[in-house]
Amino acid sequence: xxxxxxxxxxxxxSVRDTPTRILDAAELLFVDRGYAATSVRAIAERAGVNxxxxxxxxxxxxxxxxxxxxxxxxxxxxxxxxxLDALLAQSSQPSVREIVEAFLVPLSASPAAEAxxxxxRLFGEPTSIxxxxxxxxxxxxxxxxxxxxxxxxxxxxxxEIRWRFHFAIGAMVHTLATAGPISAPSVSRHDAIDRLxxxxxxxxxxxxxxxxxxxxxx
Amino acid sequence: xxxxxxxxxxxxxSVRDTPTRILDAAELLFVDRGYAATSVRAIAERAGVNxxxxxxxxxxxxxxxxxxxxxxxxxxxxxxxxxLDALLAQSSQPSVREIVEAFLVPLSASPAAEAxxxxxRLFGEPTSIxxxxxxxxxxxxxxxxxxxxxxxxxxxxxxEIRWRFHFAIGAMVHTLATAGPISAPSVSRHDAIDRLxxxxxxxxxxxxxxxxxxxxxx
DNA sequence: GTCTATATTGGGATAGAC
DNA sequence: GTCTATCCCAATATAGAC
Numbered sequence: 001x002x003x004x005x006x007x008x009x010x011x012x013x014s015v016r017d018t019p020t021r022i023l024d025a026a027e028l029l030f031v032d033r034g035y036a037a038t039s040v041r042a043i044a045e046r047a048g049v050n051x052x053x054x055x056x057x058x059x060x061x062x063x064x065x066x067x068x069x070x071x072x073x074x075x076x077x078x079x080x081x082x083x084l085d086a087l088l089a090q091s092s093q094p095s096v097r098e099i100v101e102a103f104l105v106p107l108s109a110s111p112a113a114e115a116x117x118x119x120x121r122l123f124g125e126p127t128s129i130x131x132x133x134x135x136x137x138x139x140x141x142x143x144x145x146x147x148x149x150x151x152x153x154x155x156x157x158x159x160e161i162r163w164r165f166h167f168a169i170g171a172m173v174h175t176l177a178t179a180g181p182i183s184a185p186s187v188s189r190h191d192a193i194d195r196l197x198x199x200x201x202x203x204x205x206x207x208x209x210x211x212x213x214x215x216x217x218x
Numbered sequence: 219x220x221x222x223x224x225x226x227x228x229x230x231x232s233v234r235d236t237p238t239r240i241l242d243a244a245e246l247l248f249v250d251r252g253y254a255a256t257s258v259r260a261i262a263e264r265a266g267v268n269x270x271x272x273x274x275x276x277x278x279x280x281x282x283x284x285x286x287x288x289x290x291x292x293x294x295x296x297x298x299x300x301x302l303d304a305l306l307a308q309s310s311q312p313s314v315r316e317i318v319e320a321f322l323v324p325l326s327a328s329p330a331a332e333a334x335x336x337x338x339r340l341f342g343e344p345t346s347i348x349x350x351x352x353x354x355x356x357x358x359x360x361x362x363x364x365x366x367x368x369x370x371x372x373x374x375x376x377x378e379i380r381w382r383f384h385f386a387i388g389a390m391v392h393t394l395a396t397a398g399p400i401s402a403p404s405v406s407r408h409d410a411i412d413r414l415x416x417x418x419x420x421x422x423x424x425x426x427x428x429x430x431x432x433x434x435x436x
Numbered sequence: 437g438t439c440t441a442t443a444t445t446g447g448g449a450t451a452g453a454c
Numbered sequence: 455g456t457c458t459a460t461c462c463c464a465a466t467a468t469a470g471a472c
Binding site for chain 2: 032121127174199200203
């Protein structure tokens with residue numbers, strides 16, 4: 001689909017090419033309202049292009065959504081995989097916290113500011129729309145991280161590992177989706193990721209059967 | 219709004235009254251597809267009633283959604299508050315795990331099987347729709363639990379308490395939303411809540427500043 | 437209280453001009 | 455490659471018959 005790196009001049013306020021403008025507008029609206037509540041008309045309007053152009057370039061609303069998701073996911077997944085590669089290269093057995101960080105930090109370093117919130121939206125869409133995209137974009141990296149967690153926590157059953165990863169992803173998605181609707185006043189994304197890293201790491205490394213063991217601290 | 223407990227005969231397959239049938243159908247479809255992707259037409263069709271009846275009884279799609287949410291939330295919030303009351307009555311200082319359980323267990327004991335998934339859906343909707351409903355149904359109980367956590371973990375700053383509660387809610391919502399899209403094979407809800415309780419408790423009680431302290435277990 | 441019919445709006449998609 | 459105009463359908467909501 002994506003042509004081999006179009007010229008993409010980046011002068012500050014230059015007019016980007018039409019597909020990019022459509023993608024930008026679509027990303028913003030999909031993040032804001034979700035898939036079903038966003039119309040292609042509204043996207044075209046915000047992008048300053050004609051409705052017909054959107055269908056010409058992307059074919060359908062669903063395909064446009066897929067393109068937006070892919071553009072957001074790709075760099076984050078790449079960073080995650082690179083971070084995990086680096087970890088495995090420097091140590092045969094990285095700590096749980098290091099693996100968690102490799103998974104979460106790319107979110108706060110993402111170039112597209114709206115990317116994390118789009119991820120959160122994606123998980124909220126009906127499975128008919130989200131499932132294939134999640135599998136395609138997220139699946140491979142998910143398996144790699146699951147293996148890494150398993151090696152770091154050999155005393156946990158594979159099922160338990162997957163559940164805990166599932167919980168961590170849930171906390172992540174919810175945190176990205178809402179800058180704190182019920183929670184604290186909005187803080188920097190970096191701060192939130194730091195706190196989440198500590199929370200998720202603690203959840204991962206807690207003993208499986210006797211969760212009352214470390215009840216009281218200090 | 220709700221009339222004073224209508225007769226509601228409950229013979230196994232008896233025809234429930236029209237508003238109830240509409241609510242049932244709406245709950246099922248909202249859970250399945252989300253708010254925006256669900257039409258009042260589809261709801262009326264599935265309920266076996268006419269389109270006009272839905273608008274007569276509930277006024278608008280948004281009001282119908284609100285009614286569905288309230289019907290699902292009310293019993294769970296009641297159970298949560300009762301569980302917290304019981305805890306505070308029997309001990310001046312319940313443990314973190316007990317508070318987490320008081321918050322989570324009502325989800326697996328909910329009468330309406332679809333209620334938890336509706337909660338998850340609600341959090342995924344655009345804030346213009348979800349925010350008022352979340353505040354109204356969820357807010358008061360949220361404050362009570364936040365206070366309880368704060369008393370159980372006096373060494374944590376209030377901001378940190380709210381973040382950790384936020385993470386726990388995220389893990390909960392994500393778990394309820396998906397019976398494991400990426401995660402393990404679908405297990406009983408009770409089992410999932412048990413595992414989540416252990417995970418969230420560990421996240422809550424981890425020391426704030428030195429998260430590497432308890433890195434390796436066993 | 438429930439249904440029929442309809443008003444009105446907005447959506448996705450396409451054909452064809454430029 | 456982009457825009458205009460339009461088709462067709464589905465949506466919310468309402469007015470009025472029964």
